[in-house]
Amino acid sequence: xxxxxxxxxxxxxxxxxxxxxxxxxxxxxxxxxxxxxxxxxxxxxxxxxxxxxxxxxxxxxxxxxxxxxxxxxxxxxxxxxxxxxxxxxxxxxxxxxxxxxxxxxxxxxxxxxxxxxxxxxxxxxxxxxxxxxxxxxxxxxxxxxxxxxxxxxxxxxxxxxxxxxxxxxxxxxxxxxxxxxxxxxxxxxxxxxxxxxxxxxxxxxxxxxxxxxxxxxxxxxxxxxxxxxxxxxxxxxxxxxxxxxxxxxxxxxxxxxxxxxxxxxxxxxxxxxxxxxxxxxxxxxxxxxxxxxxxxxxxxxxxxxxxxxxxxxxxxxxxxxxxxxxxxxxxxxxxxxxxxxxxxxxxxxxxxxxxxxxxxxxxxxxxxxxxxxxxxxxxxxxxxxxxxxxxxxxxxxxxxxxxxxxxxxxxxxxxxxxxxxxxxxxxxxxxx
Ligand code: PLP
Numbered sequence: 001x002x003x004x005x006x007x008x009x010x011x012x013x014x015x016x017x018x019x020x021x022x023x024x025x026x027x028x029x030x031x032x033x034x035x036x037x038x039x040x041x042x043x044x045x046x047x048x049x050x051x052x053x054x055x056x057x058x059x060x061x062x063x064x065x066x067x068x069x070x071x072x073x074x075x076x077x078x079x080x081x082x083x084x085x086x087x088x089x090x091x092x093x094x095x096x097x098x099x100x101x102x103x104x105x106x107x108x109x110x111x112x113x114x115x116x117x118x119x120x121x122x123x124x125x126x127x128x129x130x131x132x133x134x135x136x137x138x139x140x141x142x143x144x145x146x147x148x149x150x151x152x153x154x155x156x157x158x159x160x161x162x163x164x165x166x167x168x169x170x171x172x173x174x175x176x177x178x179x180x181x182x183x184x185x186x187x188x189x190x191x192x193x194x195x196x197x198x199x200x201x202x203x204x205x206x207x208x209x210x211x212x213x214x215x216x217x218x219x220x221x222x223x224x225x226x227x228x229x230x231x232x233x234x235x236x237x238x239x240x241x242x243x244x245x246x247x248x249x250x251x252x253x254x255x256x257x258x259x260x261x262x263x264x265x266x267x268x269x270x271x272x273x274x275x276x277x278x279x280x281x282x283x284x285x286x287x288x289x290x291x292x293x294x295x296x297x298x299x300x301x302x303x304x305x306x307x308x309x310x311x312x313x314x315x316x317x318x319x320x321x322x323x324x325x326x327x328x329x330x331x332x333x334x335x336x337x338x339x340x341x342x343x344x345x346x347x348x349x350x351x352x353x354x355x356x357x358x359x360x361x362x363x364x365x366x367x368x369x370x371x372x373x374x375x376x377x378x379x380x381x382x383x384x385x386x387x388x389x390x391x392x393x394x395x396x397x398x399x400x401x402x403x404x405x406x407x408x409x410x411x412x413x414x415x416x417x418x419x420x421x422x423x424x425x426x427x428x429x430x431x432x
Contacts, residue, residue: 002392003052003054003391003392003394004052004054005036005038005050005052005054006052007039007050007051007052008036008037008038008039008050008051008052009036011039011051012036012037012039022037023037027398027399027400027403028399030399032380032384032399032400032401032402033383033384033387033388033399033400034384034388035388037399038050038051038054038056038396039051043058043066043070043071044069044070044071045069045070045071045410046058046069046070046408046410046411046412046415047070048070048396054394055394056391056394056395056396057394057395057396057411057415057418057419058070058396058408059395059396059397059398059405059406059407059419060396060397060398060403060405060406061406061407061408062269062274063244063269063398063403063406064212064243064244064248064269064270064406065269065270065272065273065274066274066406066408067247067248067270067315067319067325067329067358067406067408067409068315068318068319068325068408068409068410069408069409069410070408070410072273072315072318074314074315074318075273075274075311075314075315075318077314078273078310078311078313078314079275079307079310079311079314081310082306082307082309082310083307085306086306087305087306087307088301088302088305088306089306090301090302092304093304093306093309095304095306095309095310095313096115096304096309098309098313099115099304099309099312099313099316100112100113100115102313102316102317102320103267103271103279103281103316104281105320106247106251106252106316106319106320107246107252107253107255107256107265107281108252108261109255109261109262109263109265109282109283110265110281110282111281111282111283111284111287112281112282112284112287112288113279113280113281113287114279114280114281114287114290114298114303115277115278115279115300115303115304115309116277116278116279116280116298116300116303117276117277117278117300117302117303117305117308118148118268118276118277118278119147119148119241119243119266119267119268119269119278120147120148120149120150120278121148121278121300122148122243122266122267122268122278122279122280123147123148123150123153123206123239123241123243123266123280124148124150124152124153125280125290125298126204126206126239126264126266126280126282127139127150127152127203127204127206127239128296128297128298129237129264129280129286129287129289129290129296129298130203130204130237130239130263130264130286131203131204132289132294132295132296133203133237133286133289133296134203134204134235134236134237136200136201136202136203137179137201137203138179138180138181138198138201138202138203139152139179139180139181139202139203139204139205139206140180140181140182140183140191140194140195140202140204140205140206140236141153141155141156141180141181141182141205141206141207142156142182142183142184142185142207142208142211142372143156143182143183143184143185143371143372143373144156144157144185144211144213144214144217144371144372144375144402145157145185145206145207145208145211145213145214145241146208146213147206147208147241147243147266148243149169151171151172151173151176152176152179152180153180153206154168154169154172155168155172155177155180155182156168156182156372157169157213181194181198181202184371184372184373185207185211185214185217185219185370185371185372186217186219186220186223186370186371187371188222188223188226188227188230191205191227191230192230195230195234195236200234200235202234202236203236203237204236204237204238204239204264205227205230205231205236205237205238205239206239206241206266207227207239207240207241208240208241208242208244208245209224209240209241209242209245209253209254209255209258209260209262210244210245210249210254210356210359212244212245212359212403212404213244213402213403213404214369214371214372214375214402215354215361215363215369215375215378215401215402215403215404216354216355216356216359216360216361216404216405217354217369217370217371217375218354218356219258220370224258224260225260228260228261228262231263237263237264237286238262238263238264239262239263239264239265239266239282240253240254240255240262240264240265240266241265241266242254242255242265242266242267243266243267243268243269243278244268244269244359244404244406245359246265246267246268246269246270246271247267247270247271247315247316247319248269248270248357248358248359248406249356249357249358249359250326250357251319251320251323251326253265257356257357262282263282263283263286264280264281264282264283264286264287265280265281265282266278266279266280267279267280267281270315270316270319271312271315271316272308272311272312272315273311273312273313273314273315273316274311274315275305275307275308275311275312276308277305277308277309277311277312325409326357328409329357329358329407329408329409330357330358332358332407332411332412332413332416333355333357333358333359333360333407334355335413335416336360336407336411336416336419336420337353337355337360339416339419339420339423340353340362340420340423341353343420343423343424343427344427346424347424347427347428347431348431349427349431350366351363351364351365351366352365352366352367352368352369354369358406358407358408359404359405359406359407360404360405360407361401361403361404361405362386363375363378363401364378364379364380364382364383364386364401365377365378365379375401375402378401380401382430383400383401385429385430386426386427386430387399389422389425389426389429389430390422390423390426393421393422393425393426394418394422395419395422395423395426
């Protein structure tokens with residue numbers, strides 16, 4: 001049954017001569033699971049195809065954006081229709097206004113929004129605005145949360161940083177690091193302690209309302225509301241980083257699902273329909289501090305790019321008009337999760353499965369996973385074996401224990417059955 005990856009292997013050899021580590025984003029290199037990355041050629045619906053012609057059921061979906069599956073006809077058409085206009089103007093367009101209006105209508109806490117080119121830009125800009133608005137320097141983030149690769153966030157960062165064992169990256173100055181305070185996720189008391197120790201100095205608290213970057217970790221009951229109350233009391237800007245969860249967990253993101261309202265929200269992934277797009281927005285009063293309305297500088301040559309806006313608008317419009325997609329995603333994800341639990345039970349394994357909507361992670365630990373420390377009790381070697389067993393069976397998972405899976409609407413019941421058969425065989429194989 002062994003798939004061959006000769007072309008991918010040759011390309012990886014070549015890539016390493018010209019690209020650091022052979023990849024343009026670290027986790028892609030498969031270092032956490034061993035082996036060599038696959039070089040992908042095309043994708044359609046629920047499937048990926050590599051350069052050797054192998055087919056895989058895609059359970060990452062470009063790390064989230066492809067919620068409708070690959071090459072969705074509505075998004076492809078929007079891009080094709082936009083092409084004759086221009087690839088870039090660097091000047092305002094009607095589509096940007098439509099995009100802003102649509103985001104605002106889907107996420108009520110967002111009253112004004114600025115488009116950028118990535119999730120990283122969105123989070124970097126959001127904390128700059130929070131700092132400018134409050135005239136304070138420090139921020140609080142949570143251990144294991146990843147907010148992109150901005151300097152301020154590469155402190156106890158999850159995702160690729162922890163996967164590669166560099167949660168605190170060289171190149172981040174002590175000055176910057178000193179302004180980032182960290183607390184364990186789901187630990188309200190620790191946040192209170194930080195606030196007490198730094199009175200009137202905290203500009204922002206930023207978090208993933210549901211964490212995807214230490215594997216999937218949901219917020220404990222009352223955690224998000226507790227933070228909301230603390231921020232209100234202390235004049236701290238409360239930022240939800242919904243780069244993963246926005247438009248995925250519900251039309252209005254995690255804030256709709258949990259009924260907790262942040263001051264600012266950062267967005268990415270789905271908002272671009274697969275194109276490089278991010279956004280940050282929130283209360284008018286705070287967003288009016290952004291240049292040229294206010295003094296906090298932030299800009300971008302390609303921000304609001306017409307092709308990217310067209311793809312994003314098509315994706316968001318579709319989701320806005322087809323909320324039944326969220327029910328469908330929930331049902332198919334429930335099937336995957338319930339089936340995996342059943343497989344484990346029958347095979348005498350008792351590993352932890354966390355799920356919120358169409359995001360889930362199987363942690364190779366029997367402990368509940370509620371924060372970064374508990375996520376790290378996972379058996380990473382076993383995860384690596386499981387990953388390769390699944391890959392050999394045509395299932396493409398995230399190549400790290402500290403990532404979530406993202407289910408797309410292209411996963412049918414039949415494909416879910418295939419996934420579960422592979423899952424059962426893979427667990428059996430690693431147990432042996
Ligand atoms: N914030 C969160 C929660 C993310 O998951 C990511 C990326 O995975 C980012 C920010 C950074 O986004 P980007 O990779 O588009 O820069």
